[in-house]
Structures are given as C-alpha cells and as structure tokens.
Amino acid sequence: MTITQEYLERSRLFRRLKNGAHGQLVELYAARLVEVGLSRIGTWRCLNVVGNLLDWMASHRARLANLDERMVERYLRHQGAKQSIQLGDRAALKRWLLTLRTAGTIAPAAVSVNTPQEQIFAEFGDYLRSERGLTARTIVHHLPAIRRFLCEVCPAGATDLGKIKQEDVIRYVECHAQDWSSRSAKAMCWSLRAFLRYLHHTGLNPHALAGCVPSIRQWKFASLPTYLSAAQVQRVLDGCDRASPTGRRDYAILMVLSKLGLRADEVATLTLDDVDWRAGEMLVRAKGRQRARMPLAPDVGAAVVAYLRDGRPKSSCRELFLRSLAPHVGFCSGGAITMIAKTALERAGIRGYAHQGAHIFRHSLATELLHSGATLSEIGQLLRHKSHDTTRIYAKVDIEALRTLSLPWPGGAQ
Incomplete structure (x- = not known):
C-alpha cells in the first residue's frame, strides 16, 4: 500500500x-x-x-x-x-x-486558434526539422529572436513578410546588436539567417536576405575556461547527503558530470536502457543528434547502482534520474541538472565563478586530465568535440607548457 x-x-x-x-x-x-x-x-x-x-x-x-x-x-x-x-x-x-x-463531465479543452504569426512559426519549425535536421529543443531557441524581429519589422503580420528589404535587416541588427552580450548577438544573427533563408526557400520573400545579416565580431579563445580543482570537486561530492534518496540521486548525477564530463542535457536524457552493465558502457545522446558510447567508470557505476537500489522511486518512467517529488518522472530539460549542480556548489561554499552550473564540471575534468598528461586530442575524444578548436581553449590553462613558449627577458630570466 x-x-x-x-x-x-x-x-x-x-x-x-x-x-x-x-x-x-x-x-x-x-x-x-x-x-x-x-x-x-x-x-x-x-x-x-x-x-x-x-x-x-x-x-x-x-x-x-x-x-x-x-x-x-x-x-x-x-x-x-x-x-x-x-x-x-x-x-x-x-x-x-x-x-x-x-469522465466526460465537462467539455473538452478549447482548441487554440493559431494566429498568422504562430502559423509562420509552426511552418518555420517544420522547415528547420525536415530541411536542416534540427531538434525541437534547438528550434525553440530560434523563436524569441524571430518574434522580436517580426514585431518590429513586420508589425502588420504575415502579409508584410514579402516586403522585408535588405536595409530593414541591417538596420535591425545594428540597432539591437549591443542589447546583450556578443554571444547573444551572434545567436540573434544565426536565428535571423535561418528565418530569412526559410522565407526565400518557401517563396514568402523574393529576396535572398540571409547573406546580408551582418557578422558579429567575437574573438575566439578570448576567455579562460572556468574550472574547479580536484579538491574542490571532491568537496562538492562530499557535500551530498548520501543517506537520503535525493542525496544519492544528486551524488550520482554529480559523479556523471565530474567523472564522465557529460553535459546537463545529456544527463537529463539518460535512460535505464542506455546503461550496458555487462560491457561497462553508457550510451550518451550528444549534441547534433550524435550518439556515443562511453566507458562507465567503476566509481560512477557504483554511485548509479546505489541510487537505483536505494534512491530511485518506483516508476514506469524509463529515464535514469527522476524527480524526487511526485509525479516521479524524468527531468524535462537539462535546466534541472544545472540547478542540482548549482545547489551543490553553493552547499560546498564554492562561489564567485563566472559559470556556476553543470558545465563547470566538464571544464574541470578536461583541465585535470590536461594536468595529468593527457593530450588535447585525447581530451577532445572524451568530451566528444567536433572541432579541435573547441578543445584548444584548454591549452590556455596549461601554465607549465606555456612557459616553454615564452621568450627570454633581457638578463636571461624567462
């Protein structure tokens, strides 16, 4: 009962x-x-x-x-x-x-009537899904920027889509490029290019306007990766109350983040079927619809087993990690994993970092591996980076290797 x-x-x-x-x-x-x-x-x-x-x-x-x-x-x-x-x-x-x-006691929910703008968004989403191969989660990120663009450039609605001109696009980008960070401005331009490409592809606008979206200058590798020391990571892990079901779940999640370097979304989408206990592997649904098999370290496997035996609520849901409060279902996004990581960092007294969430454990793993003698190529394979440039940022934290590149100062000091 x-x-x-x-x-x-x-x-x-x-x-x-x-x-x-x-x-x-x-x-x-x-x-x-x-x-x-x-x-x-x-x-x-x-x-x-x-x-x-x-x-x-x-x-x-x-x-x-x-x-x-x-x-x-x-x-x-x-x-x-x-x-x-x-x-x-x-x-x-x-x-x-x-x-x-x-029970048939009340009428069914009223069907919402799509506005012309919502209809455009729905068709744009179908285009991104079928023609560009984007996931639903990525498509959602495009909509806020497109919504703001249409409200300002096409106040009359869908009837004005064919009237958008090159100068309208350039004026909009120049006006709003500095509203947020350079990274957000680049994301805005990325969304605009995708939308303008869709308008031309479907004939809603006779002009190929995607090429006129200005580029936002952002220096590559201008910042340092935020990372924790091995002692700090251990302090975060030790802060979990492993005597409680929620503590066992959080400890297992933090172990997956810190020892395997998974992203928050990748942890949230793990299922019971993704863990191959005989082979000691875990199937990860990575960015860009990629799937990768990763070795399951013994300490990570032990943490997951402890959660499955004494922490995971009874549920028909196949997600590996479930909400501790009913209904016991999986997390709807990686945002919940980020909040678990952020809470654990605050509990351990670790504050003041530029990035304080799940991704800091990924950076910490890469940095620790680099200090242990791993090559950038090996780190890139573990973290499943598509480009070597993504991994190359960790070279900036290898101080000892950078010393060998420094020029001698007058007097012989280096």
Missing part, C-alpha cells in the same frame, strides 16, 4: 468530499493521485484545493459542467486576494480538469 493510499483511508477531508455531491468524481481524482504517487502532504493539498474550488462554485451557483480553464483562473484570482497561491495549486486543478474530461 502506497503512502497516498494510506492517507486516503484515514483522511476526514477525503471522506467529506467523497460523501458530497461529486463523490464519484473525487474518487476518480484520488485514484489519479495514487497513480502518480504523491506524498501525504501533496495529496492533502490537492484534495483541499479541489474542495475549496467546489465550495466556491457552490457559493456562486456555478454548475460543474461549466467548469473550464477560465473559471479556474477566476477562482485563483479570488483565492489570491485572500491568501497566496502555492506552486502546486495550478497543477492540482489542471489534474482535476483532466479527471473531469476523462
């Missing part, structure tokens, strides 16, 4: 709702809470939110059949005027609406 089921058996709140006018629907809702494995407090909160919503509807003589997202928003505004809305309240009500729709 799960924690949720034990709570429901002795909950006066659940009995009150079950004996009310919508008791059968409440029981269906409770079954869904059992299915996702919410904690006792989470279950109480969901039932309490639904109970308050039903009381509010009764006081306003609103019929349950008329409940939809707009009415839920009205209720949340009403509640927000009296008390703060907690983070899980919207999720609880969204789950309630899904239960009612599954």
Whole structure:
C-alpha cells in the first residue's frame, strides 16, 4: 500500500468530499493521485484545493459542467486576494480538469486558434526539422529572436513578410546588436539567417536576405575556461547527503558530470536502457543528434547502482534520474541538472565563478586530465568535440607548457 493510499483511508477531508455531491468524481481524482504517487502532504493539498474550488462554485451557483480553464483562473484570482497561491495549486486543478474530461463531465479543452504569426512559426519549425535536421529543443531557441524581429519589422503580420528589404535587416541588427552580450548577438544573427533563408526557400520573400545579416565580431579563445580543482570537486561530492534518496540521486548525477564530463542535457536524457552493465558502457545522446558510447567508470557505476537500489522511486518512467517529488518522472530539460549542480556548489561554499552550473564540471575534468598528461586530442575524444578548436581553449590553462613558449627577458630570466 502506497503512502497516498494510506492517507486516503484515514483522511476526514477525503471522506467529506467523497460523501458530497461529486463523490464519484473525487474518487476518480484520488485514484489519479495514487497513480502518480504523491506524498501525504501533496495529496492533502490537492484534495483541499479541489474542495475549496467546489465550495466556491457552490457559493456562486456555478454548475460543474461549466467548469473550464477560465473559471479556474477566476477562482485563483479570488483565492489570491485572500491568501497566496502555492506552486502546486495550478497543477492540482489542471489534474482535476483532466479527471473531469476523462469522465466526460465537462467539455473538452478549447482548441487554440493559431494566429498568422504562430502559423509562420509552426511552418518555420517544420522547415528547420525536415530541411536542416534540427531538434525541437534547438528550434525553440530560434523563436524569441524571430518574434522580436517580426514585431518590429513586420508589425502588420504575415502579409508584410514579402516586403522585408535588405536595409530593414541591417538596420535591425545594428540597432539591437549591443542589447546583450556578443554571444547573444551572434545567436540573434544565426536565428535571423535561418528565418530569412526559410522565407526565400518557401517563396514568402523574393529576396535572398540571409547573406546580408551582418557578422558579429567575437574573438575566439578570448576567455579562460572556468574550472574547479580536484579538491574542490571532491568537496562538492562530499557535500551530498548520501543517506537520503535525493542525496544519492544528486551524488550520482554529480559523479556523471565530474567523472564522465557529460553535459546537463545529456544527463537529463539518460535512460535505464542506455546503461550496458555487462560491457561497462553508457550510451550518451550528444549534441547534433550524435550518439556515443562511453566507458562507465567503476566509481560512477557504483554511485548509479546505489541510487537505483536505494534512491530511485518506483516508476514506469524509463529515464535514469527522476524527480524526487511526485509525479516521479524524468527531468524535462537539462535546466534541472544545472540547478542540482548549482545547489551543490553553493552547499560546498564554492562561489564567485563566472559559470556556476553543470558545465563547470566538464571544464574541470578536461583541465585535470590536461594536468595529468593527457593530450588535447585525447581530451577532445572524451568530451566528444567536433572541432579541435573547441578543445584548444584548454591549452590556455596549461601554465607549465606555456612557459616553454615564452621568450627570454633581457638578463636571461624567462
């Protein structure tokens, strides 16, 4: 029997709702809470939110059949005027609406009508996916820059796409290139080129404007990689509470980051099927839709096994690392892995670095390997770099090797 089921058996709140006018629907809702494995407090909160919503509807003589997202928003505004809305309240009500729709009690969700601009975005996304081979996550990164560009250059909407001229593009880039960092400006230009290439490819604009997007100057290797010493990395690992399930999960994630050099997104997308225990290998879904097999170091494997045995919640989800709070599913993106790394760094008292997230462990591994005598080619293979130039930045932290290149100063000192 799960924690949720034990709570429901002795909950006066659940009995009150079950004996009310919508008791059968409440029981269906409770079954869904059992299915996702919410904690006792989470279950109480969901039932309490639904109970308050039903009381509010009764006081306003609103019929349950008329409940939809707009009415839920009205209720949340009403509640927000009296008390703060907690983070899980919207999720609880969204789950309630899904239960009612599954039972056929309320109408299906209204289908959103795409605006002409949204239709353009959808077709642009299809083009990037089919013609350019980009992933959905990469495509999403293009949209904010394109949205800002269209709002300023094409205020009339899709009808003005064919009227975009070369001077419009150049003026826009010159006006906004300094709004953010040089890296962000380069990303903006990259998105613009892709979009303008799409407009010409589909005939929406007769001019090939991609070539007129100015280039943003950014000096290669102008910065040093941010990295931690081996002692600092160990301090971060030692800061995990490996007596708790969440601590075992975080420790395993940090071991994968620091010992294998995986990116945050690569850790988030690992599945149970990606680990070949017999061969001692791990399949990694890398950037650019690449797949690479990496050796699973014994200490990393031991950390993952400890999490699987005594930390991973029971779940049908195949992702290797799951959320500690119900619903126990995988992380939706690498952002959660970055937050786990950032929290671990703060817990270890490591602050003041330019980059304080998951990627600092990747830099730290490369730097430690370089100091241990590994070649740049070997490091590039481990980190799965496409270009040697990407790996070459680590040469800037090899002080001893750089000393041999320095010219002698007058007087013989070097």
